[in-house]
Structures are given as C-alpha cells and as structure tokens.
Amino acid sequence: DVVMTQSPLSLPVTLGQPASISCRSSQTLVYSDGNTYLNWFQQRPGQSPRRLIYRVSKRDSGVPDRFSGSGSGTDFTLTISRVEAEDVGIYYCMQGTHWPPWTFGQGTKVEIK
Amino acid sequence: QVRLVQSGGGVVQPGRSLRLSCGASGFPFSSYALHWVRQTPGRGLEWVSIISSDGSNIYYSEFVKGRFTISRDNSKNTVYLQMNSLRTEDTAVYYCATMPVEGGLGAYDVWGQGTMVIVSS
Numbered sequence: 571d572v573v574m575t576q577s578p579l580s581l582p583v584t585l586g587q588p589a590s591i592s593c594r595s596s597q598t599l600v601y602s603d604g605n606t607y608l609n610w611f612q613q614r615p616g617q618s619p620r621r622l623i624y625r626v627s628k629r630d631s632g633v634p635d636r637f638s639g640s641g642s643g644t645d646f647t648l649t650i651s652r653v654e655a656e657d658v659g660i661y662y663c664m665q666g667t668h669w670p671p672w673t674f675g676q677g678t679k680v681e682i683k
Numbered sequence: 684q685v686r687l688v689q690s691g692g693g694v695v696q697p698g699r700s701l702r703l704s705c706g707a708s709g710f711p712f713s714s715y716a717l718h719w720v721r722q723t724p725g726r727g728l729e730w731v732s733i734i735s736s737d738g739s740n741i742y743y744s745e746f747v748k749g750r751f752t753i754s755r756d757n758s759k760n761t762v763y764l765q766m767n768s769l770r771t772e773d774t775a776v777y778y779c780a781t782m783p784v785e786g787g788l789g790a791y792d793v794w795g796q797g798t799m800v801i802v803s804s
Contacts, residue, residue, distance in 0.1 A: 662727070
C-alpha cells in the first residue's frame, strides 16, 4: 500500500500569514494515463471532510483561491496564501493512483496562534 | 440540495452485526461510485470500501474484507454497508462519500454527516 506522510502534524499560524503543508508518498503517484491523483481535504471542527484540491493543483468548485496545491511525483504541498479564521481544521492528503486502497496522510491540524 | 444522509450505527457487542445506510439527493447518484471511509482519533481517515456506479465493481480494505459488504440500490438512491463480525477496532465514525476522480462542473464531492459505530462489550 502507498504510505502518505504529512508534515508538520500541527501548524500554528498567524491570521493573514501564509501556511504550507507537505505530503510525501512512498511511491510515485503518476498514473499510467499521465495524471497524478493526489487530493487535499479539509475537515473543519465538527464537520465532515470536504475536498479542496484534486489532481495535485485543481481547485474544487467554491474553494477560495487562497488555497493552492503543487508538487509532482512523490512530493506535494498545500499552501494557504493568507490564513483566515475559517481555515482552522485538519487537512489531509489522499492518493487515488494506486488503488485499492485509497490512502490518506495522518492529517495536519491548523490552528490560529 | 446536494447531500448524502446517513443512518444506522450505534453501540454493538463484538461479533455482532450492524448495517449503515446512505441516501443521496440533488445529484445523479447512479452515475457515481460511492466510498465508505472511517475515522478514529488514533488512525485518522481510513478508506473502507468502494462500489462502482452500477454496482459491478467492489473493493474492500484488508481490515474489513470478508466481514463487511457494500451494496447499492440505484432505484432508491441508497448505498449500504453491512458490517458483520464486528471487532472493537471497528469503532469509528463512518462516512459515505463520492470522492470523484475528477472535479469541475458537474463533479460532486459529497460526504455524509458521519455516523458513529461503537463496538464494545
């Protein structure tokens, strides 16, 4: 199974400042069709997860443009350009290239300093 | 309104069974594969199972294979997770979710509200 490793696991941030979360996979996430199926999910306190980013860098509908994804191969990053209070929660990366199983990172808890 | 509404769950003794249901509305349910994902404080999010849009392809995680059965009824816009031989380590919040491969217009990433399953004697 593909192991997804996130860092840091806890990220205190200042409102209005940028924040970045790293995600590494134990093998390349490039699929045979040339696409890379790496997703990012946000889980706000008390809510279900929701997807922010699919295929490394594509934002889902309704996702603010302060969220961006980047990376390739085995190294990926989620960046929040200017953190807002509503961004508090846990962020997960998930690979959908080598399935089954679909595998998630451990989660990164973003909180306001 | 695009939504998945879950029912079922609760407290059950080890070795017993439980069935979760997940009803869809507001999007073309029969065109979507459906996943079950569970969450625990210690293990985070863990993928459990998937059923294709027409029910012809099904996969399970190694943790539940042989004990859990996923199914769907497209006429009722509902997906089910039958959980047999439950173990204490199955204790978790269970989510149904679409998690589509693609995004953009017409691609609905929808999650249920979650349902708690507690396996305890």
